[in-house]
Structures are given as C-alpha cells and as structure tokens.
Amino acid sequence: MEPSQDLYETPADRLDAFVEQSLQPHPEWKEEVQDAWQRSERFLRNHCFRDELVGDQEVRVLKVVKGGSSGKGTTLNHSSDVDLVLFLNCFSSFQDQAQLRGVIISLIEDKLTHCSRSLAYNITLAQQRETTRVPRSLSFQVQARKSSEIIGVDVLPAFDALRNFCPDSKPPPEIYENLITTYGCPGEFSPSFTELQRHFVKSRPAKLKSLLRLVKHWYLKYLKRKYRKAALPPKYALELLTIYAWEMGTNENENFNLDEGFIAVMKLLRNYEDICIYWTKYYDFKNEVVRIFIKKQLKERRPVILDPADPTNNLGRERRWDLVAKEAIYCLRQACCWTEDPSQGWHVQPARDVQVMVKQMRQESWTLSVDPYNPIWKMKTKIKKTCGLFGQLRLSFQEPGEDRQLLSSRRTLADYGIFSKVSVWVLETFSPEIQVFVKDSSGQTKTYAIDPDDTIRDLKEKIEEAGGPYVENQILRFQGRKLWNHRSLSDLQIEDCDTIMLVRKGHSSPGMP
Template identity: 45%
Template sequence: MALSAEMELYGTPASRLDSFVAQCLQPSREWKEEVLEAVKTVEQSLREEPLEGECGPDQEVRVLKLVKVRRGFSIPGQGRARPALQAQALGFLNPASPFASSPPGPSAPHSQPPPEVYVNLVKACRYPGHLSPSFCELQRDFVKHRPTKLKSLLRLVKHWYLQYVRARSPRAALPPLYALELLTIYAWEMGTQENESFRLDEGLTTVMELLQDYESLCIYWTKYYTFQNPIIEDVVRKQLQRERPIILDPADPTYNVAEGCRWDIVAQRACQCLKQDCCYDSKDNPVPSWNVKRARDIQVTVEQWGCPDWTLMVNPYSSIRKVKEKIQRRQCCTGLQRLSFQTPGGERRLLSSRSSLAEFGIFSDTRICLLETIPPEIQVFVRNPEGGSHAYAIDPNSFVLGLKQQIEDKQGLLRKQQELQFLGQVLQDWSVLGSYGIKDSDTLILSKKKDTHFPFLPS
C-alpha cells in the first residue's frame, strides 16, 4: 500500500520511528494468512508434480524437505537461479549432486552443519555463490532467530532501501536485500553488544553511516563454518583479501554478497537519508550513531625467538604503530621493533609502522614475527625449502657464517649442511654479508647441500 506524504519515512521525526514501523511496516494478519495459503499451494504442487533432474529427464529427483524463505534466489552472474538450483534450495536434491551425500539437512537453529558439507561445497563450486541457494534454510535462520526490536530495524532499513534506492535506480546492479540485512545485523551486534533494547533512530543512522563508508567494510561470521578445517580456512582467508566491501554469507563462505554491486549509488542515497527528519532529534540535532568498527577485532599471535608466544586483540584498520605500542608496553623492547608476517605459500613481508593489517588484506586471526634490531643491524628473511621463512637480525659487516650459526641455533640445520643464496648467487662462509648487496628485509634462500646425508630438521 502506498504511503501518504505525511507517512513518508523522510518526513517522520526520529522520535516517531517506532510508530512508523508499527503502523506502516508490520505485516497484517490477513497478509500472513495469504502467504501461508500460497505456500501450502506451492508445496502441494511441488510434491505432486514430477521435477526434471539436472542430469536429464530420466534422472530421479527426490523431495527432502520444503523450506519457506522470504527472499528470492539470486545467483551471481546469472540473475535468477536456474530451475535445478531452485529445486536444491527448496529441498530437492539430485542423487548425483555433490551435496547428495551430505546435505545441510534439518538442524537446530544455532547448530553448525558437518564440516564436510562445506568441503564438498568448495570442491563443487564453479564460481563464488554458485550453490548458495542450497543453504537458504541457514540463511533464513540466521535472520529469523533475532530479537523483535532488531527485526523492526531490519524492516525499516529494507523499507528505506526499496523506497529510496531500488525504486529510483531500477536498472542499476544494486546489492541484494540480503546484504542490507547482514549489514544491519552486524551494526546491531557491534554497536549494542547485542542488546535487545536500543533506539531505532540510532540504528538507522548507524547503518546509513556504514553504507557511506562501504569501501572499508569487511564483515563475516563463524556461526556455521570456522577456520578449524584447512580447506574452509583457505577459502575464507582468500575471500577476506579481496576488494572491499566484503560481506560474506554466514551460511556460504564462497559467497561475498556485496561483490559486483553499485554501492556508490547506495552510499549517495544514504547521505541523503542522513539529512532527513528521520535522522534528527526534536532539538534539530543529528541523531548519534553507534560506535561500529568497519571490521571485527582479530587475535594476533606474536612470536619471538627465545620467548613464549602471546596474543593481543587488534583492529585491522589500526596502524601498525599502535600494535608496536602495545608490544612495547608488554615486552619493554630495547631495540628497534621489526614486525613481519607470512601467508601460506607467500613471501614473508615487513609490516611498516605507517600501514595497517587491512592494507595487507589481514582481517582474520594471524601470526606475526617480532624481531629486535640494534643499529647497524638489519633484518633479513631466510626462506626454507618447504616455503616457510624466518626473520634474522644481522650486521651487514659480519660474515655469512655468523648468519648460518643463527639458522643452526633456531632451526637445527648444521652450518656445514646449509647453502644460502641471494639473487641466484651462493653466499660463501667467510664473505661479508654486505658485499652481496643485501639490504633490509631482503629474502635469502636456504637449502641443504646435496653432499650431506643428515636429515633437515624443520622449525
């Protein structure tokens, strides 16, 4: 039903948003009854009429369950979902499907599917989000089991989006409603610490401010999948290193629901919303927003040779300088702090004080190496045959043999078994390191000499 001018959201004072939601956005009993009747009709039709399988007309397709969800199924790059994928989403599974042996299946609202479900997803996925409809029940439950007040905020944000964004840019590739739902839930979780009593106007203002800063968003949950499985961990970490905004589907780690959308249009509309009556209080002051970080704090494990590992919580957008300040308060370092990290399969990299973890795509728990150097020492990285690397403090005027002794002490490989190379040149034991042009944070390659028969002891 169209709203009259005096009932428009933009003309509603912030203090009356609760009444606006109750009067204009709450579904009526008649509407609910119509929806239930429509669902029953669809369910009966699906159970009675045969459905052609994805592998051919003779392939048997069986009904496992029927799930009612509120949103349509949209597949990245394909618009509306293909019939076969819609069938999976509604509970039909082809026996030849990669999910046939481990479908998400019926489960308690807050339980995790078996890890093999997501392992099969990763192996079967043709492109991000390809099989996301198969997780529609988890997607529904993630939103459904939330406090009533939060659902009011969700209705308010979705009304704004449909009325003032999608209706005014019908041809643009706008984000799906699901992305707005997830962003709103994140804002509530982080801004209120999941308090069920909050002000709608503050929630609306917070979401609008987050939408304006969409290029900094990196949002994910570990409700249905975790980093404990290495295959899932690898997928999620790679997702978090991609271009932002990132809003990972809590039910499907392969699907960034924010990818490939015109967030700039949404940001412009959000800026306009913040200038309307709904975002101003009775004294004509802007409604304050919640303090919501654009990414969750992560656990950073600090490792230093000769010291036990310890952890600290860091926001990815905080500068490395602040991380060093925390380390200084804990460790009382006397030398120059040098921090570095290495991603699996990648090179060890220096963390500059002027940068942040976010600039290196680090948005999940990580390990960093702390090394103290005292001038004229510099830091060098030594890469092992297995691909891992370590940081060492060296004096450029010292002999290569001195570095080999450090490697023996730290990694267990005897000096006489070691061969070090820099830019393809083998380093000689009694040569000065600086004579090879080695500079701070350069990487040397370590290998075991072929004429030795002692086992290499990895760190």
C-alpha cells in the first residue's frame, strides 16, 4: 500500500506529518508482522530440526533473534523485512558456519516445502540466483492472515560468537581477532553479530527512527524502483549514515527538525566519495590484530562505512553510489528539501575529526583534533601557535612496519588514508637545514634536522646526542652504500626527507655484509 502523498511534493515543514500519516506502521500491520515472526520462529525451533543429524550431531536451536527493520524498530507501514537469525549448536566456530551453512539451508528448504501447513500460511520460496557460492540465507514469502499483503522472511543460520554477551557491553577483542583471522568474505559472518547491530539502531530515540523511516522510504521508492538491476548499497548502509549525520549534526539531541536531518543525509550522499565513518562501540584499536585490520579498512576506496558490529563488513564497498548521489542531488531540488534558511542546517563532516598526538624531541606530547579534510598547513599553524615555534615545520608519521612519511602542507590527512588516531612527529628547521630520516635495524625511524654541508660524522653525533649508539659504534648506509665520516651530505647527494639506514657495529641487517 503506497503513501497517499508523494515525498517529493511534501513541503519540508510537513515531513513530520508525512512520516506519521504514511510511514509509521499501523497497529494492525505490526500485528501481522509479529504473527509471521512468531509462527516462523516456532516452526524453526520446534519442527524444522526434529530428529535431524548434521555431522553425527543432533541439531538444536540455541536461540532465534529477530533482525531486519522489525527487529530494529524501524518498520515501514505495509513494508517489512523480517530476518530470523538462527543460532545452532552444530556451529562451534565461524569455520563451521561456512562449511555447514549450505547443508542447513537445504534442510530448512525441504522442511518448508513439506511442512508449510504447520505455519498456517501460504508459503512461497524465493528463487535462488544462480551462483557458485553457497547461499548465506533462505528467503521465503508469507501472506498476511488478514490482508493480501506479502511479508518477506530471511532465515540466516549463524554461529553464536557472542555467547549471550549483553549488547550494552563491549565484547572481548578475541572474538573480533578470531573473526578477522578466519578470512571469510567481507561481512560473511555478520549474522553472528545481529544482536549488536539491532541494539545499535533500536536503542536510538523515536525521532531519529522517524528520520530513518523517511530515508528508507526514499531509498525504496526512488532508488530501488528506478535502478532495479543495479548493485545499490544495502539499506543498512543508509541507516548507519543517517545515525552518523544525527550524531554529528545535533550532538545526539533527541529534539531536531526532520527536514534538516533529511537534507543533511542527502548532502552526505551527494558527496559520497569523501565518506569514511566507523564507530568504536563494540570494537576498537587496543588489540593489535583488530587495530591493523581497521586501519587497513579505513584506507580502502571511499565511501567507507564500517558496520559498528562487524569490522570486516564495509558497507560502502563496490556499490553504485554514483546512482545514489544522482538521486540525492535531484531530491535536494524538491519541495521536501526547501527550507527558509539553508545555512541553519546541520554541519556534518564526511568523516570524524582525527585525534593527532603531536610529538617533538625533548618536549611533552599533546593532542590536537583535526578535520581529516583540512590541509596540513592548517595543522602546522595550530602547532606553531601552541608551541611558540618560529621556524619551518616538518611533520611526519610512521605506521607499524612501514617507512616514515613526510606530511605535505598542500595535502590532507585523508590523502594519506589517516582517519583514526595518529602520532605525528614535529621537527622545527631553519634554512638551509634539511630533514633526514634515520632508520635502525628494528625498523624504528627518527628525524634529524641538519645542514647539507655538514658531514656524516656531524650526523652521527646528533644520533648519539638523541640517545643512539656512540659515534664509533655507528655504521650509516644510504642506497646500499656505506657512508664515510668525512663526506658531507650534499657530496653524497642526500636530500631532504631521504632515509638513511643505521647499523650498530657488531650487528648486521638483512642483506647487508
């Protein structure tokens, strides 16, 4: 059943009424969806696996969790996607889920075909697309009992990775380390984290859920219908983007103007190539395996939208965001986005500020908050003002296992794929000094400001003063050749930002005599 009024023709100041009258689910429809859920759940729990063995083990249902829009509390009137996530005892690991999922889905399909009468519904199994991959879910449709409406149901077998952890708490990082090292396809095991995904949305205020319904209605009516065969982003990606816009635009205020929120989301979609968002509610950077993986994810081609419950699930990946942006641009020209004072809307950056830890030799470290899309020269200006510096600043950073990199004034942190907390080393130089990086056998790099006419011995003395080996215990190499004490850096054609290798006498680094 379609809303009686078209969204694009609805004035911006009437969007609240549009949601309440056209999108908010009526009690009768909510009852239909709940009834379909309960009957499906009872069938799966009590009838589907009776006397069934998988791998010489009797299959038991540990729990059934409601996902989708009905689980999150964002159901649209006469439109619903009911996800039943089925946690089974035969899955004792993510590997088990990957290996046995196809067997379980085939078993459910057979039982539905032969025992659908126990559901007291007209059941229609969805046609499975031809693919070489084992299906992750089983889809079927049921007809509502009191109307001609169709309710879609997806059954997703899953490993109970959380083991009854409370959604309000942060799971042990070992769970995510295990997920990452299993090497499944991106987001393959997301059903295991359904309870966290559901709580992340369901716990939000009612007004935000109205905005979520509005964005979802826009997605279904104006995107899905227009581009039926295109690989569009999932609705969940737009839900997360909407939650992010609300967090950034209102500082999580429960009272806001619906039109301002809708416009903010459309503007983000218009500028999708800059989006890089993630949360640290359920996983963070403290565990080394998880930290390295997240940082790698954040360097992927944008848009990057990491599932707050599953870091392997980048919802921005390989989708037709250009089509989404095209429709968002058109939407911004419609009556639903016309406001009296557009400048009073939400200010939403496409990525959160980055916490930059500023480090300077023999000085105490301090933290600076930086918009990743601001040019580096703005950060230099703040550092100069805070530290009382007057010379030229050279900023550099180093990721574990990688060489030190200089930050160019004309570029941004985003250009270097930096969207999370980072340490930046500051070196104040006075012309004609250059900066050189000295990397030791452990992979650690330090920066030194030095006159190009100074000798290699002068550099060695600086290294000793900074806590390095004594001058006589140092061997310096550049581009594979040993550097002698009496030669100057300019003679050796060592230039600004070059890297010199330091070897302590008595030690040798790989590939060196």
